[in-house]
Amino acid sequence: xxxxxxxxxxxxxxxxxxxLHAAFGDPEVMRWWNHxxxxxxxxxxxxxxxxxxxxxxxxxxxxxxxGGEPAGMVGLLGGVAVPxxxxxxxxxxxxxxxxxEAADAAVGHALHRLGLAHVEAWVExxxxxxxxxxxxxxxxxxxxxxxxxxxxxxxxxxxxLGRAGAGEPTxxxxxxxxxxxxxxxxxxxxxxxxxxxxxLFTAGDPPYVAGVGFGPWSAGPRLRLVATRRWRIARVTxxxxxxxxxxxxxxxxxxxxxxxxHPPAEKPWGTREFTLRLPEGHHIVLTAPx
Amino acid sequence: xxxxxxxxxxxxxxxxxxxLHAAFGDPEVMRWWNHxxxxxxxxxxxxxxxxxxxxxxxxxxxxxxxGGEPAGMVGLLGGVAVPxxxxxxxxxxxxxxxxxEAADAAVGHALHRLGLAHVEAWVExxxxxxxxxxxxxxxxxxxxxxxxxxxxxxxxxxxxLGRAGAGEPTxxxxxxxxxxxxxxxxxxxxxxxxxxxxxLFTAGDPPYVAGVGFGPWSAGPRLRLVATRRWRIARVTxxxxxxxxxxxxxxxxxxxxxxxxHPPAEKPWGTREFTLRLPEGHHIVLTAPx
Numbered sequence: 001x002x003x004x005x006x007x008x009x010x011x012x013x014x015x016x017x018x019x020l021h022a023a024f025g026d027p028e029v030m031r032w033w034n035h036x037x038x039x040x041x042x043x044x045x046x047x048x049x050x051x052x053x054x055x056x057x058x059x060x061x062x063x064x065x066x067g068g069e070p071a072g073m074v075g076l077l078g079g080v081a082v083p084x085x086x087x088x089x090x091x092x093x094x095x096x097x098x099x100x101e102a103a104d105a106a107v108g109h110a111l112h113r114l115g116l117a118h119v120e121a122w123v124e125x126x127x128x129x130x131x132x133x134x135x136x137x138x139x140x141x142x143x144x145x146x147x148x149x150x151x152x153x154x155x156x157x158x159x160x161l162g163r164a165g166a167g168e169p170t171x172x173x174x175x176x177x178x179x180x181x182x183x184x185x186x187x188x189x190x191x192x193x194x195x196x197x198x199x200l201f202t203a204g205d206p207p208y209v210a211g212v213g214f215g216p217w218s219a220g221p222r223l224r225l226v227a228t229r230r231w232r233i234a235r236v237t238x239x240x241x242x243x244x245x246x247x248x249x250x251x252x253x254x255x256x257x258x259x260x261x262h263p264p265a266e267k268p269w270g271t272r273e274f275t276l277r278l279p280e281g282h283h284i285v286l287t288a289p290x
Numbered sequence: 291x292x293x294x295x296x297x298x299x300x301x302x303x304x305x306x307x308x309x310l311h312a313a314f315g316d317p318e319v320m321r322w323w324n325h326x327x328x329x330x331x332x333x334x335x336x337x338x339x340x341x342x343x344x345x346x347x348x349x350x351x352x353x354x355x356x357g358g359e360p361a362g363m364v365g366l367l368g369g370v371a372v373p374x375x376x377x378x379x380x381x382x383x384x385x386x387x388x389x390x391e392a393a394d395a396a397v398g399h400a401l402h403r404l405g406l407a408h409v410e411a412w413v414e415x416x417x418x419x420x421x422x423x424x425x426x427x428x429x430x431x432x433x434x435x436x437x438x439x440x441x442x443x444x445x446x447x448x449x450x451l452g453r454a455g456a457g458e459p460t461x462x463x464x465x466x467x468x469x470x471x472x473x474x475x476x477x478x479x480x481x482x483x484x485x486x487x488x489x490l491f492t493a494g495d496p497p498y499v500a501g502v503g504f505g506p507w508s509a510g511p512r513l514r515l516v517a518t519r520r521w522r523i524a525r526v527t528x529x530x531x532x533x534x535x536x537x538x539x540x541x542x543x544x545x546x547x548x549x550x551x552h553p554p555a556e557k558p559w560g561t562r563e564f565t566l567r568l569p570e571g572h573h574i575v576l577t578a579p580x
Contacts (some may be wrong), residue, residue: 081508082508118507120507135425141432143508144509171504171533173435173447174531175465175466176528178528200371215461216407217432218410220432239466239468240462240466241462243462
């Protein structure tokens with residue numbers, strides 16, 4: 001594949017490891033990467049072999065049309081549920097829009113040559129440069145999730161950006177569970193104090209229904225409190241992804257006097273969790289990557 | 291307020307209606323607006339009075355520094371839960387980045403002068419030009435919701451974009467309810483067939499837990515199916531915002547043989563809803579603006 005300034009060639013780990021090590025061995029380039037800096041060319045080769053060996057992977061080296069060592073790599077990750085873009089540029093190739101040009105070609109290939117219905121990029125929320133690249137090539141934010149890389153101490157927030165090929169697919173915009181409660185107003189007070197929940201709407205005085213949102217925006221995670229007089233209340237379990245705010249939310253919940261029935265603990269499935277119990281017996285499980 | 295090319299002056303409906311009517315009376319400019327084209331200057335004046343009269347509104351006319359009739363208006367909406375940006379430019383002022391320049395000044399005023407913690411813009415998903423303006427001034431997507439304007443036949447999808455002042459606030463990234471079911475695999479099949487749910491993960495064979503996502507992306511609305519052997523299952527009510535896909539999802543659910551216990555109907559609170567009942571008694575309510 002060629003673009004106005006670039007040549008993209010299928011990546012060959014044996015041939016390309018020495019050139020690409022200028023990127024994989026540079027801590028500044030690897031700052032946002034999901035593994036540490038590669039110590040030497042052999043380690044870079046091993047990582048490249050692992051990447052190209054995954055089912056569905058399509059990786060290219062990025063070279064300037066006039067030739068020379070590869071400036072970086074771009075392509076589609078293999079072994080992922082949703083086709084995912086990746087790109088990486090040697091530091092001396094930054095600042096000229098080359099990542100955008102290469103990633104745009106990779107997206108075009110994915111959607112129009114490979115006929116994929118959609119592609120994503122996962123970009124760390126603090127990585128402004130890569131967010132800008134993703135947006136320039138037509139990927140829009142679709143949601144956020146938390147991850148922790150094995151070589152890092154703490155989780156980080158990822159922005160999931162995506163672009164669909166022909167027309168956006170059928171979409172459900174939000175999911176909102178109804179929690180039956182004895183006292184809607186008391187529920188609002190508790191969720192505000194313990195988890196920073198914000199009242200979105202109420203109906204009735206005293207309220208018989210209310211919306212609670214998490215975070216300051218008009219869209220995003222939410223739930224509904226609904227008054228019930230039934231003697232037996234159906235107990236609901238709701239998982240809230242606390243991302244990077246896990247400890248802060250735990251401190252807040254404890255300070256608010258909420259009933260923490262399971263304190264923060266690491267789970268075998270790779271998360272940390274703590275559980276609040278509402279007076280009606282509902283469990284709200286706060287989760288974060290372990 | 292002044293910017294490099296613009297002067298922003300507090301909007302006065304009586305003084306500014308004749309000039310701004312060039313925008314409010316133009317169907318092309320008003321294509322994305324929440325009310326129809328204003329028929330005459332008096333109607334524009336009435337709309338401007340209504341807008342400036344709302345509590346918390348800060349609206350300015352946009353004029354070129356060299357003078358002349360106002361090119362448009364920009365500012366903060368009043369009477370909204372989260373401070374909301376608005377902007378509008380006469381058609382002959384398009385294409386020069388003036389909306390971006392004016393809206394950037396309004397955001398700066400909101401965050402730094404008024405000391406607001408965050409501002410939002412709601413932009414229709416198909417309105418590429420305004421999405422670009424919002425992103426250029428540092429607003430990032432925070433979620434999506436559906437709306438229907440009174441003068442339109444059908445609902446549309448809104449992108450909620452936001453920018454925080456000093457640091458992002460405590461955030462819950464996602465909310466995911468657990469539905470106890472007798473048969474996780476059967477639940478996956480039903481949710482896929484009826485609502486286009488996608489299996490995100492399963493554990494166990496046969497599965498005792500599974501994640502279901504709605505839409506093609508790695509982040510977004512989701513729920514969890516959890517196997518239970520309890521005789522009495524707690525019945526959960528979950529609301530899914532079907533947005534513009536309400537009819538399509540209803541047809542899909544019916545075609546899949548799902549049990550639609552409440553057919554599509556308009557509700558007094560301004561939505562249309564239909565309800566699926568899962569075999570265990572859970573209710574999944576699909577909603578859209580009426």
